[in-house]
Amino acid sequence: MVVGKKFGFEHYGDVDVFEEKEATFELTDKKNVLIKVERASVNPIDITTRKGLLAKGKPLERFRVLGNEVQGEIIELSDSDSQFSVGDKVIALVPSGGDAEYLAVAQKNVFKIPSNMSLDVAATFPMVAETALWTLDSHFYELKEGDVLAIVGASGSVGSVALQLARAKNITIIAVGSKRNEAYLKELGADITVDYRNEEEIAAHKNRADYVINASLFNQGEDVAVALVKETGTILGLNGAADTSSKPEVTSLFLQRTKEMTNQAAIPQLMAHYEKKPIQVKIGYHLPLSLEGIKEAHRLFEDQKGTGKIILVKE
Secondary structure: OEEEEEEEEOOOOOHHHOEEEEEEEOOOOOOOEEEEEEEEEEOHHHHHHHHOOOOOOOOOOOOEEOOOEEEEEEEEEOOOOOOOOOOOEEEEEOOOOOOEOEEEEOHHHEEEOOOOOOHHHHHHHHHHHHHHHHHOOOOOOOOOOOOEEEEEOOOOHHHHHHHHHHOOOOOEEEEEEOHHHHHHHHHHOOOEEEEOOOHHHHHHOOOOEEEEEEOOHHHOOHHHHHHHEEEEEEEEEOOOOOOOOOOOOOEEEEOOOOOOOOHHHHHHHHHHHHHHOOOOOOEEEEEEOOHHHHHHHHHHHHHOOOOOEEEEEOO
16 A cells, blocks of 8 residues: 555536645556556546546546556555566556556456567557558458558658558558658558648548548548548548538447457457567657646647647656
8 A cells, every 4th residue: 555646626617627646546456457657648538537528417426537648667466376576567457547656457458568579669659550450450441452551640650550561561652741741651561641731732642541640639631531532432430420411321339349359359369469560659748647647748748839749748
């Protein structure tokens, strides 16, 4: 058992709802690994949750601590037969609770870090890589040789990883991003790059894509996705199904996981991939794992300043 800080809120609102509290962190029957958090990652779901956009009008009933992925060091174990040891550097994926100095978690949600993966990447990799993996899953569509796949938001966290994973397939990849990221997208494996601000470039590839992944932040690239998809193509949205009323034959899907799409199914597969062929993850900011650091991270997301993952680091 240890005492440390946790950062959260008691009601929904802007960044000023965050507050710091002292808490006790200890193992339980279900949470048998205690981790000292070294890095926590901030994701778009944190912003929508803090604003209450997923609450359906219901108020909070308890102090809510965000944070789905952390990197840290194991300081206590209750399972003598564990595959882990005290002192191991690991990542953990949890529904919430990562924005804290310590985290008690079930061993099934703890994963070893490949030897060739930096701790910064480890803190930012799991959720984006797992989401990217599911965007290419055959549950949604089956990519065939010669197909055209467009990725809107391809320079973002999920889009860039999806691009790298898709590159293993014999398909044409159209990567949609800003002009300044053109060289980066080519480096990741894009066959064609499209500036989302350039109407002529978008028009040049109109109705060309068999499949479109809309990985843009907060679904802002929906219009571009609809423009690029074929009349009988498929759009997969990360934040909701696209409005395809202008193309009624298009299949519009939302990335909702099936019961088979688990952390335990995805993360070992992705870690094994990384050991053989490292995946680039763009890191935008390092901020302190503190009350002010979390507030600033949320401001940066809302202001859309820069690209890349935001890491909260325990100093």
